Amino acid sequence: MEAPEVEYAEVARAESERGELVLRERRPVDGGPTSLELRANGIFVMDTVEVSTERAMAHAALALVDGPRAVLIGGLGLGHTMHEVLADSRVEKCAVVEIEPALVEWMRAGLVPDGPTLLADERVTVVEADIVAAMAEAHEASYDLVLLDVDNGPGYLVHAANAALYEAPALTDARRILRPGGALVVWSADESPELEESLRSVFSEVRPDRHDVQLHDRDEHYWLYVARP
Template structure:
């Protein structure tokens, strides 16, 4: 039986312990020993990119923003969907350790994508990027921050899922632009809040991995009218 190895550890701004592990061919990130994400369950991260960018392939000067690098699966899908060389894919990752782990331990997985000429990486909070962006700056915004509307790693992330965040996202998106929110579970109240904020909204159930028998996660789609 192959061992469950700890490869690295770090502290979040709130003081929680974040650890990177490997087992067999897979990698896992935990926070205070609780599972956060794993390479064996990345399907919903790909769907996050699909729902935001599926209609943008072939368009000129597309600019999108990914909030949360994680294990890099959303970034990989978005780069596949936007092969045009003039596309700009901004990635904001709060924790520098996550970026370092991708470049070192996960380079053969998705880490090399950070060196793609279309990628613009920011180590820091995604919220200021959205709030300070020019009006109509982004064709799509994808947020995979904590566990969705319920914060886990960083308390300040909750503003992304409240009226302050909705207003900033609405302003930063182009007309018909989409914001997609990853969530560990369905949340009808959150969808209602998005609708009240003026978005055309939809909740898309999704699986953690393709062979799963049921959908355990949800992607909230918010389109600017």
């Protein structure tokens, strides 16, 4: 079956030292439902059509610990992971680290559905910073969960400098800031033996989970890498 013909309308655009960030609306020509798409330097990052893996990331992480009181999310995206985390009444604190100020501004301005409501939640703190630096500066045993959804995975980097996030020093910081019984979950668009190897060099328990989804009428699968000290 052929994919429906679509048109795109730019919603917002920003430039930074990392390049171009574009939020655009996807409009089916046949009048079907519209959706939003986020691109960085021309690379597809995520959209509002297929969000099951972002939600699965949150659910999988929240199920790992008995008391997920404090959660750190690396990557704001379009807010779907944060939305699911905040839906859990056990969560008392949700810190979101996002390197692109424009994306935070678009959320606050309501260009992303539910953005203002999500960021107004009193449990939310947004930090505009590199997640690698933020984890290095965080106090030991600060979080019950650390969720990393910064790229399309280590094999599909949005920015080349992000490679450091999937290497032992940054992963060691992720382990250091976890409370006893805590867990790290990393989202990846594809299976990554290299990431699994790096995780196993730092964490005693590592489990790759495959999630099958449909993306624009195509069968796809994504991966969640779960690691525990």
